[in-house]
Amino acid sequence: MKTILLVAGTRPEIIKTAPVVLEAQKRSDVKVVYCLTGQHKTMAMEALSIFGVQPDDDLQIMRPNQTLNMICESVFAKLPPVIERIKPDVVMVQGDTTTAAMTALCAFNMKVPVAHIEAGLRTFNMDAPYPEECNRRLVGVVAKYNLCPTTLALDYLRREGVPENTLYLTGNTAVDALRFIQEKHNLDQLEQILPDVKTPYVLITAHRRESFGGGFQNICTAIRESALRYPGVQFIYPVHLNPNVKGPVHEILGSIVNVKLIPPIPYLEMLTLIKHCEFVLSDSGGIQEEAPSFGKHCIVMREVTERMESVTLGMSELVGTDTAKIINAVRRTIEGKNKYDTGKNPYGDGHASEKILDILQDHTSTR
CATH class of the missing domain: 3.40.50.2000 (Glycogen Phosphorylase B;)
Structure with missing residues (x-):
């Protein structure tokens, strides 16, 4: 059985990773261990409850008035023991938070493959958004599985010289999340x-x-x-x-x-x-x-x-x-002067989570 250690903590991260957890629950040959970072506790628990997902671990990194460097310090101090205990086949992160970047670097230092959901987003401006542009570039350097939401994101990584055998087109898990929510929750009240x-x-x-x-x-x-x-x-x-x-x-x-x-x-x-x-x-x-x-x-x-x-x-x-x-x-x-076609969603078809797990099951080796 393949074991994926998924590390997330902000509300957007949870929304975009929960569909992967739900998809893994349907499969007998893959296990996702969900580790919270402990940021934004109230919003995190609200997001988890939407999907009925329970965390398996919590780094509890939140400290009063913490700086970005304090976040980095906390991840490096608290995550390695979890990786040692779980012994995952791959560590998965999403997006461009500081915790995602430091989780990826921590896993890389411990010789554990990194999978990056929503890889390849770029503004090509390190100050906008800050620090997110730097964070996602850092993850892209160390990731073995760059799970790109769109062909444009994949092309950006190609231009940066990211190895072709790390690039995968999956669609965006945000669309999976919205599909789940509209099936399970009433959005008409x-x-x-x-x-x-x-x-x-x-x-x-x-x-x-x-x-x-x-x-x-x-x-x-x-x-x-x-x-x-x-x-x-x-x-x-x-x-x-x-x-x-x-x-x-x-x-x-x-x-x-x-x-x-x-x-x-x-x-x-x-x-x-x-x-x-x-x-x-x-x-x-x-x-x-x-x-x-x-x-x-x-x-x-x-x-x-x-x-x-x-x-x-x-x-x-x-x-x-x-x-x-x-x-x-x-x-x-x-005044109705903006005309556009709403028939095609450029961010995916709602099946990104399935593609992501298929990729990881086909290409990762069990430790």
């Missing part, structure tokens, strides 16, 4: 989430550190001007608790009648809002995958994105934090 919701509405998510300061002022000003221009459209914004976000958002948008500012919400409620919105204004990475999965246009308020596939197809539009560009994109979308 909009009024129960927000009793005073008004349709049509635009959903907003914005919280990236690269935009703090002037960029965030621009974003909020664009939302304000758009809301005033279209009083019949509600703008719903779950506001991140970070003072760099909360401060300017409430200062600039708090008095606008058709802007509804709400606290952060659970993942299933966020998906419900995405499913029923007109379109999305976001600087999030994950929503750039989720919006096309629901056939929703996404205006991306970032200077660069590692998810160009939906931009190329017109499902998303990259506008940065320029106030005028955001306002114009909102205007075109509300």
Whole structure:
């Protein structure tokens, strides 16, 4: 039997790795040991409960006011004993967190093959997103199994000279997760989430550190001007608790009648809002995958994105934090001038988890 040690801790990591765990449970010749890092404990447990997945281990690395280097230190101190005890055939990580990068390096140092879910995403800018661009490049260097979500991601790794025999095209497990959720959970209880919701509405998510300061002022000003221009459209914004976000958002948008500012919400409620919105204004990475999965246009308020596939197809539009560009994109979308085909999801067919396990079962040797 093949043993996979899967290390994850943030809510996005759990959402994108849970489908692999569920698929492994259907198979008799592979076992996934799920190790939490202990970050974002409340959100992690919420995400696990959506899929009915229970962790097998917990590194409990979270410390007050910890820095990126403290996270690195904790992974190097706490993960090796787990690897020694489990003796996995492969260590699996997802995405581009600091814990993913340090887990991959730790496994590499211990001569254990690394599998990287969502390999090959690139902006080619080390500062945007920071530190994620560096983290995913580090994992790509040591990974024996680069599990690429799209042909573009695979091509990026080819251009970087990553060995061809480490490259695999799988699709994105986010699509698997959404398929599972829509089968198991009701995403149509909009009024129960927000009793005073008004349709049509635009959903907003914005919280990236690269935009703090002037960029965030621009974003909020664009939302304000758009809301005033279209009083019949509600703008719903779950506001991140970070003072760099909360401060300017409430200062600039708090008095606008058709802007509804709400606290952060659970993942299933966020998906419900995405499913029923007109379109999305976001600087999030994950929503750039989720919006096309629901056939929703996404205006991306970032200077660069590692998810160009939906931009190329017109499902998303990259506008940065320029106030005028955001306002114009909102205007075109509300007035129906953005035309795109929602029939094909560029991020996969919902069967990435099966492909990933097939690859690992076919190519890994049992220790």
